[in-house]
Amino acid sequence: MDGRRRDLLARMVAECEPGRADWARAVSAVCVRAVAGVEGAALTLRSASRAQETLGASDPWASGLEEIHYTLGEGPAVEAFATGGPVLVADLRVDQVRWPVFAEAGTAVGVAAVFAFPLQVGGIRLGTLDLYRRRPGGLSSDAVTDALVLADVITLALLQHTDRVGEDELHQVVSYQDVNMATGMLAAQLRVNLEDAFARLRAHAFATNRSVVEVAGDVLARRIPLDRLAG
Amino acid sequence: MPGVPDQIAVALSEITAGLADGRDADSVLTMVTSACTRLLAASATGVLLVDPRGGIRVVSASDERARFVELMQTHADQGPCVDSIRDDAAVDSVDLTEDLDRWPVFGPAAVRAGYRSIHAIPMRLDGRAVGGLNVLYTRATPWAAWQAKLGRVLADLAVLGLSQEGDVRRVDRLAERTLTALNDRVQLAHAIGMVAGALAIDTDQARRAILDHARAHARPVRDIARAVTDGSLDPASVFPLTADD
Secondary structure, three states, rough: HHHHHHHHHHHHHHHHOOOOOOOHHHHHHHHHHHHHOOEEEEEEEEOOOOOOOEEOOOOOOHHHHHHHHHHHOHHHHHHHHHHOEEEEEEEOOOOOOHHHHHHHHHHHHHOOEEEEEEEEEEOOEEEEEEEEEEEOOOHHHHHHHHHHHHHHHHHHHHHHHHHHHHHHHOOOOOOOHHHHHHHHHHHHHHHOOOHHHHHHHHHHHOOOOOOOOHHHHHHHHHHHHHOOOOO | OOOHHHHHHHHHHHHHHHOOOOOOHHHHHHHHHHHHHHHHHOEEEEEEEEOOOEEEEEEEOOOOHHHHHHHHHHOOOOOOOHHHHHHHHOOOEEEEHHOOOOOOOOOHHHOOOOEEEEEEEEEEEEEEEEEEEEEEEOOOOOOOOHHHHHHHHHHHHHHHHHHHHHHHHHHHHHHHHHHHHHHHHHHHHHHHHHHHHHOOOOOHHHHHHHHHHHHHHOOHHHHHHHHHHOOOOOOOOOOOHHHHO
């Protein structure tokens, strides 16, 4: 890649006004514009305990795909975060042995290809930049380079941005705090550890074909009898 | 003393160029200690910093012998450097053998290591002494006014070197902070849920209970959240202040 391309991508990201509530959405939209062959993009923070927070997405479709990752706890983005390297899936149906459940759920909402890039600095991994497309097909090598540069530029911008505006403003946009609270509530009520509680929340969501966010809402409102989650 | 002003100009411009280039703290400190040794004709120079966890830490020394003495000083928790940081003022001992009572542990140790004179200059940041520049001599050496001033300048440069971090380290630190912030938020939410579940209250009440508990025990909220989630604090015992006392 020549320096000019890199500069251009950096400028596109820099033009998204830091401190704006929808900064991450704007950055995601930049990714869709800049990376050839991509129709949706999302920026998500992830933690080793599998918690996640979607900072922003180019559109509700991409944001829904992040939620599918979260509900299922598997998929290219989860793997990219776990391994620290990009995970490029040109055709989900071909690769479905790797993530059978994600492949099915993703196909159902019309995604055919997923490209996930870790947002990381040195040994510290913060999350992923996830790119989606509706038709099968890989990214060109130029597009992969663009995406890698964008992941890099976005990580730095994200850190500077966090530094400047404070975390709260940054993360209000999309957060799954309800899921975390529901996890804690289940853990206390069922006397299991947090990991088990989260697994049960997910299992219930999967079994009832709902998202983990919806199930969490029911748990918090005490609309689900505990014995249904007792596993 | 012909030549000294030239040497000073060269040495200082090397250091400031290093600062402007964004050289890392270690190489700036090395330049400072070697400039001290050269320009002030010192036998050894050491830079010590107050460790936020307690005590004082040697961060740079012109040679291993100086390091030895500075370490002695750290261990003894007393000495000219400790005094200069505490009082935020330069401390000089032109002849250590006459100051043995002043620092009963450090004095004899330094003399045994072959030093006779020490000048300790506090390093200031934001109006606070954060460390000290220590210049040692093997023979009794009073400082002229220009030497004291030059020592002051070098101490200031050492602080600049230390407060300047390369981009890489700064970015690492920000990344850690972002990651910690995410983990803290998740942990607090987990704790809120656990308290809500244990006490059969809603999550807003549970959040208030955790904040009140933190305030009542003068502990950070994140500590309480961690204690609840790691099992060391029973969520049922986290309760609003009114119920506590």
